[in-house]
Amino acid sequence: MIFGIPLQAFLGQLLVGLINGSFYALLSLGLAVIFGLLRVINFAHGAQYMLGAFVAFLALKFLGVPYWGALVVAPLVVGAVGALIERTLLSRLYDLDHLYGMLFTFGLALAIEGSFRWYFGASGQPYATPKALTGVFNLGFMVLPIYRAWVIVASLVVCLAVWALIEKTRLGATLRAATENPSLVQSFGINVPMLLTLTYALGAGLAALAGVLAAPIYQVSPLMGSNIIIVVFAVVVVGGMGSIMGAIVTGYLLGIAEGLTKVFYPEASNIVIFVIMAIVLILRPAGLFGKEG
Amino acid sequence: MSALLNVSDLNAWYGESHILHGVNMHVTEGETVCILGRNGMGKTTTLRSIMGLVRKRTGAITFAGQDVMAMPLHRTARAGLGFVPEERGIFASLSVDENLMLPPVVAPGGMTLDEIFQLFPNLLERRNSPGTKLSGGEQQMLAMARILRTGARCLLLDEPTEGLAPVIIDAIGAVLRELKSRGMTVVLVEQNFRFASKVADRFYVMDHGVMTHEFPVGELDARMGMLQETLGV
Numbered sequence: 001m002i003f004g005i006p007l008q009a010f011l012g013q014l015l016v017g018l019i020n021g022s023f024y025a026l027l028s029l030g031l032a033v034i035f036g037l038l039r040v041i042n043f044a045h046g047a048q049y050m051l052g053a054f055v056a057f058l059a060l061k062f063l064g065v066p067y068w069g070a071l072v073v074a075p076l077v078v079g080a081v082g083a084l085i086e087r088t089l090l091s092r093l094y095d096l097d098h099l100y101g102m103l104f105t106f107g108l109a110l111a112i113e114g115s116f117r118w119y120f121g122a123s124g125q126p127y128a129t130p131k132a133l134t135g136v137f138n139l140g141f142m143v144l145p146i147y148r149a150w151v152i153v154a155s156l157v158v159c160l161a162v163w164a165l166i167e168k169t170r171l172g173a174t175l176r177a178a179t180e181n182p183s184l185v186q187s188f189g190i191n192v193p194m195l196l197t198l199t200y201a202l203g204a205g206l207a208a209l210a211g212v213l214a215a216p217i218y219q220v221s222p223l224m225g226s227n228i229i230i231v232v233f234a235v236v237v238v239g240g241m242g243s244i245m246g247a248i249v250t251g252y253l254l255g256i257a258e259g260l261t262k263v264f265y266p267e268a269s270n271i272v273i274f275v276i277m278a279i280v281l282i283l284r285p286a287g288l289f290g291k292e293g
Numbered sequence: 294m295s296a297l298l299n300v301s302d303l304n305a306w307y308g309e310s311h312i313l314h315g316v317n318m319h320v321t322e323g324e325t326v327c328i329l330g331r332n333g334m335g336k337t338t339t340l341r342s343i344m345g346l347v348r349k350r351t352g353a354i355t356f357a358g359q360d361v362m363a364m365p366l367h368r369t370a371r372a373g374l375g376f377v378p379e380e381r382g383i384f385a386s387l388s389v390d391e392n393l394m395l396p397p398v399v400a401p402g403g404m405t406l407d408e409i410f411q412l413f414p415n416l417l418e419r420r421n422s423p424g425t426k427l428s429g430g431e432q433q434m435l436a437m438a439r440i441l442r443t444g445a446r447c448l449l450l451d452e453p454t455e456g457l458a459p460v461i462i463d464a465i466g467a468v469l470r471e472l473k474s475r476g477m478t479v480v481l482v483e484q485n486f487r488f489a490s491k492v493a494d495r496f497y498v499m500d501h502g503v504m505t506h507e508f509p510v511g512e513l514d515a516r517m518g519m520l521q522e523t524l525g526v
Contacts, residue, residue, distance in 0.1 A: 173395060
């Protein structure tokens with residue numbers, strides 16, 4: 001018993017929080033990567049997450065591509081579509097107010113989600129958990145479905161890999177420099193427009209990867225992205241716009257905070273993240289990990 | 294002997310303001326050329342237009358026989374031009390080492406890391422510090438060093454001595470003479486007239502967006518009257 005709550009219920013919700021946090025972290029990481037370099041608030045991120053799940057679903061249904069293949073194929077397909085959109089449409093807006101990028105991606109999200117809802121209907125399509133990941137771990141004090149453990153591990157590994165790519169490699173140093181002063185970096189002979197395209201593709205690919213991971217848990221539905229994306233924006237704001245580590249850590253923390261609120265004060269669990277966001281915005285407007293000014 | 298860098302009738306704009314009004318200049322290989330002029334006369338804009346950082350421009354710029362005007366910004370460096378901005382442009386989120394290694398090598402013949410650290414021993418000691426923890430002089434040296442690594446043939450150097458202590462200015466002068474002995478071509482924008490007179494072979498004087506005078510370093514004494522009048526020194 002912890003504060004009068006049975007241990008099972010506590011750990012169970014902690015786990016639910018960690019799972020949700022895994023998705024928040026993956027999605028807010030992609031948003032932070034895109035915002036950092038492109039200065040675009042990618043409202044299409046939820047739609048790209050949904051597209052990832054649908055690519056997995058359709059690839060299995062029509063081409064027999066299994067889950068493991070979908071983990072690779074869906075990010076590549078959605079990343080390629082993202083690259084095409086950035087190159088042909090989004091890049092035309094960089095010289096205008098940042099608001100236009102936000103409006104464009106918002107419109108894009110509405111168009112993508114609208115057409116999927118028109119074609120597939122609003123209800124979810126089931127996506128089977130891969131055989132190797134069915135079953136449970138019996139931890140004694142609780143039962144942990146293997147697939148959920150896998151989601152947590154996969155998300156952690158991918159988040160840390162992307163963090164290391166940006167903070168520890170030459171390519172990452174180039175990305176960080178281009179975030180500070182793109183035209184100077186380009187004057188060194190680095191193809192910055194290409195870098196922007198690849199960064200948008202990376203962000204979209206990460207969203208798609210989260211979509212594939214989510215498919216067996218939440219079902220594949222045209223609205224799955226718009227349900228989660230508002231929370232993810234709150235995560236990015238709390239973490240600090242553009243901060244990579246901030247987005248990751250805050251994603252897990254807020255997922256856990258949401259899960260624990262379900263134990264201690266269930267009525268507030270849907271709003272706790274936004275309450276935290278409001279408090280952070282008052283006390284530290286740049287976010288927990290953001291730099292002031 | 295034909296010029297390495299040729300600029301003719303260069304006009305350039307920042308938004309609606311017309312800054313350059315037909316700049317003509319040329320730089321021969323191995324030469325150090327200094328552009329003098331008061332603030333706001335278009336010296337920095339000239340360098341930024343040659344590099345391609347100012348895109349709204351007309352006229353002709355050729356470098357090593359290539360038409361630089363037609364190139365996208367990231368091709369100019371590949372043609373052999375290297376730019377060291379007045380504000381130095383050291384990246385805060387990168388270490389000294391990452392700043393140094395950032396510009397890709399564009400041609401063989403650039404300095405090796407050993408040569409760079411011999412020329413700028415301070416940078417070796419501070420390799421792992423964040424770029425902006427360096428002093429102003431060290432930042433200037435880092436900004437120059439990272440271009441020297443790339444094999445650029447011509448260095449566009451914007452006010453390298455601005456705000457620096459005399460001893461650092463002497464060190465930068467020594468670096469420029471060393472570069473000249475290696476055959477590097479340099480276009481220098483300077484307000485520090487004494488410094489420029491020690492390193493430059495030839496001078497342009499810029500006034501209201503055009504080059505008004507051009508003379509070799511040997512005529513410096515004879516031109517002092519004109520210079521004092523135009524530069525207000």
